[in-house]
Structure formats: C-alpha cells, structure tokens
Amino acid sequence: xxxxxxxxxxxxxxxxxxxxxxxxxxxxxxxxxxxxxxxxxxxxxxxxxxxxxxxxxxxxxxxxxxxxxxxxxxxxxxxxxxxxxxxxxxxxxxxxxxxxxxxxxxxxxxxxxxxxxxxxxxxxxxxxxxxxxxxxxxxxxxxxxxxxx
Amino acid sequence: xxxxxxxxxxxxxxxxxxxxxxxxxxxxxxxxxxxxxxxxxxxxxxxxxxxxxxxxxxxxxxxxxxxxxxxxxxxxxxxxxxxxxxxxxxxxxxxxxxxxxxxxxxxxxxxxxxxxxxxxxxxxxxxxxxxxxxxxxxxxxxxxxxxxxxxxxxxxxxxxxxxxxxxxxxxxxxxxxxxxxxxxxxxxxxxxxxxxxxxxxxxxxxxxxxxxxxxxxxxxxxxxxxxxxxxxxxxxxxxxxxxxxxxxxxxxxxxxxxxxxxxxxxxxxxxxxxx
Numbered sequence: 001x002x003x004x005x006x007x008x009x010x011x012x013x014x015x016x017x018x019x020x021x022x023x024x025x026x027x028x029x030x031x032x033x034x035x036x037x038x039x040x041x042x043x044x045x046x047x048x049x050x051x052x053x054x055x056x057x058x059x060x061x062x063x064x065x066x067x068x069x070x071x072x073x074x075x076x077x078x079x080x081x082x083x084x085x086x087x088x089x090x091x092x093x094x095x096x097x098x099x100x101x102x103x104x105x106x107x108x109x110x111x112x113x114x115x116x117x118x119x120x121x122x123x124x125x126x127x128x129x130x131x132x133x134x135x136x137x138x139x140x141x142x143x144x145x146x147x148x149x
Numbered sequence: 150x151x152x153x154x155x156x157x158x159x160x161x162x163x164x165x166x167x168x169x170x171x172x173x174x175x176x177x178x179x180x181x182x183x184x185x186x187x188x189x190x191x192x193x194x195x196x197x198x199x200x201x202x203x204x205x206x207x208x209x210x211x212x213x214x215x216x217x218x219x220x221x222x223x224x225x226x227x228x229x230x231x232x233x234x235x236x237x238x239x240x241x242x243x244x245x246x247x248x249x250x251x252x253x254x255x256x257x258x259x260x261x262x263x264x265x266x267x268x269x270x271x272x273x274x275x276x277x278x279x280x281x282x283x284x285x286x287x288x289x290x291x292x293x294x295x296x297x298x299x300x301x302x303x304x305x306x307x308x309x310x311x312x313x314x315x316x317x318x319x320x321x322x323x324x325x326x327x328x329x330x331x332x333x334x335x336x337x338x339x340x341x342x343x344x345x346x347x348x349x350x351x352x353x354x355x356x357x358x359x360x361x362x363x364x365x366x367x368x369x370x371x372x373x374x375x376x377x378x379x380x381x382x383x384x385x386x387x388x389x390x391x392x393x394x395x396x397x398x399x400x401x402x403x404x405x406x407x408x409x410x411x412x413x414x415x416x417x418x419x420x421x422x423x424x
Contacts, residue, residue: 052382054332061329133385135423136189 044068044112044126051102055136062102062130066110069096070125074114081109081127089115107131170237171294171303171321171336172376173218173229188219191230191388193421200415202398202408204280214419225251231392231417233319233338233374234258234305239292251292256307259284272359279362279407284350287311299325315346321374336376340396344369351405362406370401383420391418 046066053060070076077086078098087110088098102108111127193214200207216230223241235258243250262283290307301323308316321338342350347367358364378392396413403411 050385051330052385053330054380054382054388058327135382135385135388137187 042068042070042112042126044128046110046128046130049128050131050133051104053105053132053134056134057105058134059103059105060132060134064100064102064130066098066100067096068112068126070112070114072114076125077113077115079111079113081111086113102130104130104132170218170227170229170232170234171301171323172232172234173216173227174294174301174303174323186221188217189423190217191215191421191423193388193419195417195419195421197417198415200410201413202402202410204407204409214421216421230390230419230421231394231415233321233340235286237292247296249294249296251294253288253290253292253305253307256288256290257285258288259286261285272361275357275359276361279353279357279359286314286317286346286349288314288317301325309346313345314349315343317342317346319374330382332380334376334378334380336374338374339371340374341371342369342401347401351402351407353406365405365407367401367405370399372396372399372402386422386424388421388423389419390421392416 044066045068046064048062048064051060051062066078068076075089075091076096077089079086087100090096107129109127109129112125113123114125115123191214194211195214196209196211198209214230216228218227218229219225220241225237225239225241227237227239228235234256236256237253238255238257239251239253241249241251260283262281286309288307288309288311290305293304295302302321303323304318304320306316306318318341319338321336323334323336325332325334327333344367347370351365351367353362353365355364374394374396376392376394378390380391381389383389392415394413394415398408398410398412402408
C-alpha cells in the first residue's frame with residue numbers, strides 16, 4: 001500500500017512535472033509566436049514613420065499604415081494632433097489597421113484616443129510621430145535682413 | 150560720410166538672403182530666396198549623353214558628379230549640378246521676400262587648355278589647337294532673381310574682366326511642379342553672347358586659320374535654351390535626378406568652321422548623396 005501510495009505519489013509528481021514542462025513549453029511557444037504586446041496592453045504603430053521631401057518646407061506625401069490593438073470595449077478614434085476631427089473611429093477593441101494618405105510639410109503626431117475614456121485612464125491611449133525630413137535643408141535663419149538700397 | 154560708409158559696411162555684413170543658380174533652385178523646387186546660412190555638398194554618379202555643336206564633341210558615358218553650395222552672411226560659393234553658368238563666387242547685397250540681387254565676383258565656366266606658344270605651327274597642329282581651344286570664361290557681374298510661387302525668373306549679366314572675352318547675358322524662366330514627392334521642372338531661357346565672346350568661342354583668327362578651318366569672325370548672337378527634368382528624394386541623403394537640355398543654336402555659331410551641328414542636346418540621369 002505504501003508502495004502503491006508512494007508509487008501513486010511519485011506518479012502524480014511525475015505527472016505534475018510533465019504538466020509543468022508542458023505549460024512552460026506552451027508558454028514559451030506562445031511567447032515566441034505571439035506579438036510582443038500582451039492583450040492587456042495597447043499596441044500602436046505606424047509604418048513608415050518617416051516622410052522625405054526634397055527641400056525643407058515642401059509638402060511631403062506618404063501612404064501610412066497604422067496598426068493597433070487596445071484592451072476593453074468602446075469607441076476608438078485616430079487623431080492627427082491639432083485637428084479637431086478624427087481621421088477614423090471604430091467601435092471595437094480588436095486589432096485594427098488604417099491606411100492614410102499623409103501630406104504635411106512638418107512632422108506630425110498621431111494619437112489613438114478612446115471615447116469614453118477607459119476606466120482609470122485619460123482618453124489619450126497612445127501616440128506616435130511621423131517625422132518629415134528633407135534632403136536640402138534650410139540653415140539657420142538670421143533675425144535681421146538688411147537692405148543695401 | 151563716415152555714417153554712409155558705416156551703413157554700407159553694416160549692410161554688407163548683415164545681408165543674409167541668397168538667391169541661387171536657377172539650375173539648382175528650380176530642380177529643388179525653391180519658392181523663395183533661401184534666407185539662411187549653410188549649404189550642401191553632393192557626390193554621386195551620372196550617366197550622360199552630350200551632343201554639342203563643336204566638331205567631334207559628342208560624348209556619352211558614366212561619370213562622377215560633384216556639386217555643392219555654401220552661403221554665409223550673404224557671401225556664397227555655388228557649383229550647381231549641371232549648371233549653365235559654372236562655379237559662382239559672389240555676394241548677395243539686396244533682397245526682399247521675392248527678389249534677390251547678387252554680385253557675382255567670379256563666374257567661371259568652360260575648360261582651360263594649355264596653348265603651345267610655338268609660332269611654327271603646321272596646319273595639323275593649328276587644327277588641333279583650334280579644336281582643343283580653351284573655353285574658360287571667368288566673368289564678373291550681377292544676377293537678379295525673382296520668385297513667384299512655383300516660378301523663378303533669373304536675369305544675369307556678366308563680363309569677362311579677367312581676359313576680356315566679352316559679355317554674356319541670360320534671362321531664364323523656370324517652373325516647378327510637385328506630384329507627390331516627384332519634383333518636375335521646366336526651364337526656358339534666352340542667352341546672349343557678345344561678338345567678342347563668340348569670337349573667343351567660335352571665331353578663327355586670320356593667323357590661326359587653316360585650309361580646314363578658314364578665318365571666321367562672328368557677330369553677337371542670341372538663342373533660346375530649354376530644359377525639362379525631374380528630381381526625386383530617395384531618402385534623406387540620396388537624390389535621383391534626370392534632365393534633358395536642348396538649344397537651337399544661332400547662325401553665328403553654326404556658321405563657324407568649328408561647328409558641325411545646329412543644336413545642343415544633353416541628357417543626364419544621376420543618383421547622388423547629399424550632405
């Protein structure tokens with residue numbers, strides 16, 4: 001009995017060990033196969049995050065793709081900072097993508113906001129920046145431009 | 150009097166806006182004088198086809214592209230890529246939002262070839278000297294540039310005060326269009342060359358004439374030049390450019406024994422690194 005009990009106990013220990021190993025393996029598999037963000041975290045990215053114009057001050061054009069995932073249900077909107085109206089709004093928390101024809105002379109910030117705000121949070125969830133760079137840059141402007149005539 | 154001198158001195162020191170060589174300005178779609186200190190340097194490779202009116206001057210091939218410009222408190226040096234006017238060393242002394250007037254202390258264009266001083270030329274030597282003659286033109290003068298939206302107008306008047314090779318002048322109107330990040334441009338101009346300048350470039354002196362190249366003394370001339378092109382920023386430092394230039398040459402040039410064509414054509418495509 002003792003033997004069998006011990007055997008049972010050992011068997012359980014073995015099973016527990018196997019289960020732990022399986023769990024670790026599954027967890028490891030999930031870690032390497034899933035994106036680097038947890039479901040509870042907000043994920044937001046834009047590609048490409050840079051637009052190149054020929055000279056400084058010129059409007060730069062670029063097709064941007066935004067991707068994000070947020071936790072919780074509600075309405076989510078994508079804003080270009082400084083604009084009153086959102087670029088797009090969605091009533092879902094699943095990962096979304098949005099393509100936008102960017103046209104700006106300066107770097108721009110894009111924000112993902114929730115409406116209403118999530119519990120314990122501002123309605124600003126996360127933001128990202130699209131940098132506008134140019135090949136021919138204007139140098140430092142002098143404060144005074146004197147005229148000879 | 151002292152105050153006037155001081156005013157002019159301060160004005161020269163403080164002037165900061167710079168117009169640029171129209172070839173460079175229109176290709177980079179500038180829409181106002183560049184009111185800043187600084188500059189750029191450009192290094193790259195190009196593939197070029199050139200068919201000029203001069204005898205045997207048709208070239209094509211791959212080459213190295215070197216260009217640049219630097220501006221500091223109104224003083225500037227420019228070596229614009231595929232410029233019509235060569236290397237400019239000058240000073241901006243008047244400007245407004247749209248206008249800019251530059252003094253060109255030295256505007257250097259063309260090639261210098263060493264001439265053999267030996268007077269005992271036979272005809273073959275003379276022919277070679279005539280074909281390989283220097284075209285170096287080192288002039289000084291003024292440049293007026295006007296910016297209006299996507300248009301740039303530039304008038305230029307220079308005289309060779311170093312070797313007395315005459316006067317040249319040009320009036321050019323450029324227009325740029327932006328389609329997404331592609332920058333297209335067109336340039337239309339009129340070039341004037343004084344009789345002395347044409348003589349230097351296309352004339353044949355009596356004592357230098359040969360059976361093949363008879364004496365020729367051209368008068369002053371004017372002709373129309375044109376250019377179309379496109380520029381695209383590949384990255385923050387890399388630029389793609391492609392241009393085509395065409396000029397129908399005046400009779401003062403085409404009647405020269407040194408000319409064998411009625412027009413000038415050049416096409417160039419390049420990729421360069423800008424820093």
